[in-house]
Amino acid sequence: MEQSFYEQVYEVVRLIPKGRVTSYGAIAKALGAGKSSRLVGYAMNHAHDALPPVPAHRVVNHKGLLTGKFHFSTPELMQELLENEGLVIEQDKIKDFKTHFWDPALEL
Template sequence: MEDSKSNFFGDVYEVVKLIPRGRVTSYGAIANYLGVKGSARMVGWAMNQAHGNHSVPAHRVVNRAGLLTGKHFFSGGPEAMQQLLEAEGIMVKDDKIIDFKSIFWDPAKELEL
């Protein structure tokens, strides 16, 4: 079972690495792309494990409403996620991405299967 979790987390990380700078996606969009619709929570767990791994831009993954729900898992404190997003030109107010729909990156549409 542990091996399948590792493979799933690895698949999630490969998708997250493809999110372009200045764009964001959601846990559910990644789950949907990987063929496990309804497993957004598992994607969230994968993101929690990725913090500290600088090759995985976990700050670009938010909830379906554009809220920074994973911010408490970043090293450097809860403001680190917002700072990383703002460094890429993404505006955040009250823990929510401004104009979320216009910068949303859907792997199912952006990555051809």
């Protein structure tokens, strides 16, 4: 049975190591759908229902901004989850983003 695009996204996101992050666009590119970063964002909006759980807090925009934070139960939760994994967030942005960036196209 063929997986839906959302399920393919979730599979990639589940592989992001703790303390690392990736972007919507990097996921789309890794799945061969380079212009579908917005669709990856839509998938992340629905990730709270997915089983096994999807660490959606590890997906940010291409600049390291926590653009998805309003889709969590509280807007602060995304930052708290990332900080619990050792990341530093300043003004809704991951400090040293490039150092913590996980590129699924290279890692998978």
